[in-house]
Amino acid sequence: MTEAAGPVAKRILVTGGTGLVGSAIKKVVADGEGRPDEEWIFVSSRDADLTNAAETKALFEQHKPTHVIHLAAMVGGLFKNIRYNLDFWRRNIHINDNVLHSAYEMGVQKVVSCLSTCIFPDKTTYPIDESMIHNGPPHSSNFGYSYAKRMIDIQNRGYSEQHGCRFTAVIPTNVFGPHDNFNIEDGHVLPGLIHKVYLAKETGSALTVWGTGKPRRQFIYSLDLARLFLWVLREYDEVEPIILSVGEEEEVSIREAAETIVEAMDFRGELVFDTTKADGQFKKTASNAKLRRYLPSFQFTPFRQAVKETCAWFTTNYANARK
Numbered sequence: 001m002t003e004a005a006g007p008v009a010k011r012i013l014v015t016g017g018t019g020l021v022g023s024a025i026k027k028v029v030a031d032g033e034g035r036p037d038e039e040w041i042f043v044s045s046r047d048a049d050l051t052n053a054a055e056t057k058a059l060f061e062q063h064k065p066t067h068v069i070h071l072a073a074m075v076g077g078l079f080k081n082i083r084y085n086l087d088f089w090r091r092n093i094h095i096n097d098n099v100l101h102s103a104y105e106m107g108v109q110k111v112v113s114c115l116s117t118c119i120f121p122d123k124t125t126y127p128i129d130e131s132m133i134h135n136g137p138p139h140s141s142n143f144g145y146s147y148a149k150r151m152i153d154i155q156n157r158g159y160s161e162q163h164g165c166r167f168t169a170v171i172p173t174n175v176f177g178p179h180d181n182f183n184i185e186d187g188h189v190l191p192g193l194i195h196k197v198y199l200a201k202e203t204g205s206a207l208t209v210w211g212t213g214k215p216r217r218q219f220i221y222s223l224d225l226a227r228l229f230l231w232v233l234r235e236y237d238e239v240e241p242i243i244l245s246v247g248e249e250e251e252v253s254i255r256e257a258a259e260t261i262v263e264a265m266d267f268r269g270e271l272v273f274d275t276t277k278a279d280g281q282f283k284k285t286a287s288n289a290k291l292r293r294y295l296p297s298f299q300f301t302p303f304r305q306a307v308k309e310t311c312a313w314f315t316t317n318y319a320n321a322r323k
Helices: 020-033 053-063 078-083 085-105 140-163 189-203 222-235 254-264 289-294 303-316
Strands: 010-015 038-042 067-070 110-114 166-172 174-176 207-210 219-221 242-244 271-274
Touching: 010 020, 010 053, 020 038, 020 174, 020 222, 053 085, 067 085, 067 222, 078 085, 078 140, 085 110, 085 140, 110 140, 110 222, 140 166, 166 222, 174 189, 174 222, 174 303, 189 207, 189 254, 189 303, 207 254, 219 222, 219 303, 222 242, 222 289, 242 289, 254 271, 254 303
Parallel strands: 010 038, 010 067, 067 110, 110 166, 166 242, 174 219, 207 271
Antiparallel strands: none
C-alpha cells in the first residue's frame, strides 16, 4: 500500500460515542485537541447493534475507519451486575468479538479498547498493575462483565501475534463526568450519589448512601480520560494494556466522595449510611506508574473541581440526563 503525499487522513470511529467517555472525547476534540488530518465519527447503539455480526460489519463498511476507539459495552453498577452476570458476559463478548474482527477484516490500523479495573483479581496485592490482570478470578459480584473485558486483552494479543494488528486497551479507574448514567439503581457510585443528593435537596429529606462508606476508589474525570485516550491512539504502541488513573495518593472513600458532592451541591440535610446494602470490593488501588513513565507531567483535574463541574452539568441538564 503506497502512502499519498502529505498527511494521511485518519478516520477514527468511536463506538459507544454518545456515552460518558465518548461524549468527553467529542468535547475535547471539538475544543481544539483534534488534528487537521483526523476525521472523527461517533456512533451509538442507534447506528448499529454491535451484538450482531452483520450489523457491525455493515457499520465498518459504511465508515471505512482507519482507527477505532472501542467504548461500546453493556455496563451497570454493582447491583445490576449482581443480577445479570450472564447477560453482561454474553452481550459484551459478542460486542467485542464483532468489533475487533470487523476492524481486522477492514484493515483498521489501530484499535484502542476500554477495559475497567474491576477485571483485576479479587484476591490480590496492592497496588494492582498491568501485569496482574489474569492472576486470579475477579470479584464474584461482576464476574460476567470482568471476564468479558479480560478477553479483549486475550484477543488483542491473538490479533497481534497471528495478524500483526495494533490492537491495545486502556484500563481506566472509576470514570465520572457529564453525560454519565445517573440512574440510582443501575448507575455507578458517583453519578448515583449526585442524583440522590439532587433529589434529597429537592424533597428536603436525608441523603442515604448504600453501604458503609468505607470502600476506597480512584476516580478519573471523563475529560482527563478523553485527553489520555487521544494520546494512546496517537502515541502508545504497546499491545499490553495501560492503566489510566490518578495516583494512589488520590484514592478517596465513598464517604469522602459523598461529602464532596454534598459540598458541591450545597446540600444541608442529614447524611445516612445504609449498612444493610453491599459494599462491593473494599479497594482496587491501581498503580499509574506506567502512565507516569510515558507522561510524567500530565495534569489531572482536581477531584473537587471535577465533581463540582459534573454536579453543575447534571443540575443544568437534569431533564435530559440519563437517569
